[in-house]
Amino acid sequence: METKFQQKLAGMIRSVRLATLGTIHDGNPMVSMVPYSAAEDFTFFYLLTSELAPHTQDMQKNKNVSLMINEVDDGRDDPLTLARIMIRGQAEMLPTGEPGYMPAKTLYIERFPKSAPLFEFGDFGLWRITMKGGRFVAGFGKAFNLTADAMKAAAAALEGGSE
Amino acid sequence: METKFQQKLAGMIRSVRLATLGTIHDGNPMVSMVPYSAAEDFTFFYLLTSELAPHTQDMQKNKNVSLMINEVDDGRDDPLTLARIMIRGQAEMLPTGEPGYMPAKTLYIERFPKSAPLFEFGDFGLWRITMKGGRFVAGFGKAFNLTADAMKAAAAALEGGSE
Numbered sequence: 001m002e003t004k005f006q007q008k009l010a011g012m013i014r015s016v017r018l019a020t021l022g023t024i025h026d027g028n029p030m031v032s033m034v035p036y037s038a039a040e041d042f043t044f045f046y047l048l049t050s051e052l053a054p055h056t057q058d059m060q061k062n063k064n065v066s067l068m069i070n071e072v073d074d075g076r077d078d079p080l081t082l083a084r085i086m087i088r089g090q091a092e093m094l095p096t097g098e099p100g101y102m103p104a105k106t107l108y109i110e111r112f113p114k115s116a117p118l119f120e121f122g123d124f125g126l127w128r129i130t131m132k133g134g135r136f137v138a139g140f141g142k143a144f145n146l147t148a149d150a151m152k153a154a155a156a157a158l159e160g161g162s163e
Numbered sequence: 164m165e166t167k168f169q170q171k172l173a174g175m176i177r178s179v180r181l182a183t184l185g186t187i188h189d190g191n192p193m194v195s196m197v198p199y200s201a202a203e204d205f206t207f208f209y210l211l212t213s214e215l216a217p218h219t220q221d222m223q224k225n226k227n228v229s230l231m232i233n234e235v236d237d238g239r240d241d242p243l244t245l246a247r248i249m250i251r252g253q254a255e256m257l258p259t260g261e262p263g264y265m266p267a268k269t270l271y272i273e274r275f276p277k278s279a280p281l282f283e284f285g286d287f288g289l290w291r292i293t294m295k296g297g298r299f300v301a302g303f304g305k306a307f308n309l310t311a312d313a314m315k316a317a318a319a320a321l322e323g324g325s326e
Contacts, residue, residue: 018236018245020183022192022229029185029192031231033247033300066185068194072235073181078277082181084196114241137196 001136001144006157009085009136012069013038014158017111021047022066023058030058036067037111039104042151045087045129046104048115052123059091059127067129081139087146089129104128164299164307169320172248172299175232176201177321180274184210185229186221193221199230200274202267205314208250208292209267211278215286222254222290230292244302250309252292267291 001009019036022029032055037046045067049056059065070084094101104126109116118124134146144150164172182199185192195218200209208230212219222228233247257264267289272279281287297309307313 016236018233018242020194020231020233022185022194024187024192025229028227028251029187029229030251031183031185031194031229031249033231033233033245035242064191066188066192066194068183068196070181070183070196073179079181079198079275082196086194088191088193112242 001150001154003157005136005138005142005144006154008083008138009154010042010158012071012083012085013042013155016069016072019045020068020070021055022068023055024062024064025054025058030055034067035112035115036069037104037108039107040155042155043131043148044104045089045131046108047091047127047129048108048112048118048124049127050121050123051125056125056127059093063090063092065089065091065129078140083136083138085134085136085146087129087134088132089134090132091127091129093125094128100128101126164313164317166320168299168301168305168307169317171246171301172317173205173321175234175246175248176205176318179232179235182208183231183233184218185231186218187225187227188217188221193218197230198275198278199232200267200271202270203318205318206294206311207267208252208294209271210254210290210292211271211275211281211287212290213284213286214288219288219290222256226253226255228252228254228292241303246299246301248297248299248309250292250297251295252297253295254290254292256288257291263291264289 021032021034034047067087071082137143184195184197197210230250234245300306
């Protein structure tokens with residue numbers, strides 16, 4: 001992927017705060033809106049969800065999820081030129097005692113300061129989505145397959161950049 | 164649903180041009196970004212997709228889909244207060260000869276003038292999603308189940324309104 005597309009991908013992950021989560025719900029697809037944060041190398045994504053929410057119950061039953069991050073519609077003539085990042089991943093709830101928990105929580109609260117009290121609620125849990133593959137549609141007719149290595153390279157491409 | 168929530172729902176469908184589509188892809192959830200238009204009474208949604216796209220191939224194999232329309236992130240402190248409409252539906256491709264085709268095409272092109280040439284491409288097809296049920300999350304802790312009747316009522320609530 002050329003540097004400009006890596007920077008575009010990285011810029012989206014840094015600036016777009018909401019993703020769409022796809023889960024399997026009673027055998028059918030279900031889509032929901034989720035605030036998310038990403039690990040610095042973009043290979044993990046974190047969600048804070050309530051076990052009262054259907055998508056949390058779906059992830060408890062089936063770890064395979066889809067996560068999409070898309071450019072916000074700016075009203076342009078052709079919306080198909082908006083970029084979107086589609087991630088295939090596996091979801092697991094992070095136990096509070098596990099080593100990765102605190103850094104992930106810190107990252108999440110940095111992005112969503114208002115979420116801090118939710119971490120104290122018994123029904124909320126921090127989920128980690130491990131990226132298995134994906135696709136980056138950088139606009140109409142321009143697309144790239146995504147691997148963990150491609151994500152790391154994109155994360156590195158923005159370092160020292162214009163965040 | 165109180166009138167103000169009906170108007171909110173209707174306003175979102177009229178103004179938010181992009182939805183997220185959930186399909187089953189090789190047994191796993193898949194999420195993609197789709198421009199859409201809605202029938203005037205909000206019980207049908209229309210997509211124009213290429214059969215080269217994975218989500219089109221998914222719908223050919225499994226008609227059960229999920230469609231989400233969400234308020235655009237305005238950077239507010241708590242993104243969970245953003246509203247979203249989640250639709251469960253059944254997708255079917257509309258043959259060009261069927262009575263509903265022309266009105267649906269007209270509606271779609273009205274919303275997306277740039278899409279007109281795509282209707283001439285052999286690989287593009289107009290899909291109709293018939294709403295089976297859904298949920299309207301009008302903000303954190305405020306949600307309604309959606310039926311076809313609730314959608315019709317919401318569509319009517321905006322009539323003569325401030326579109």
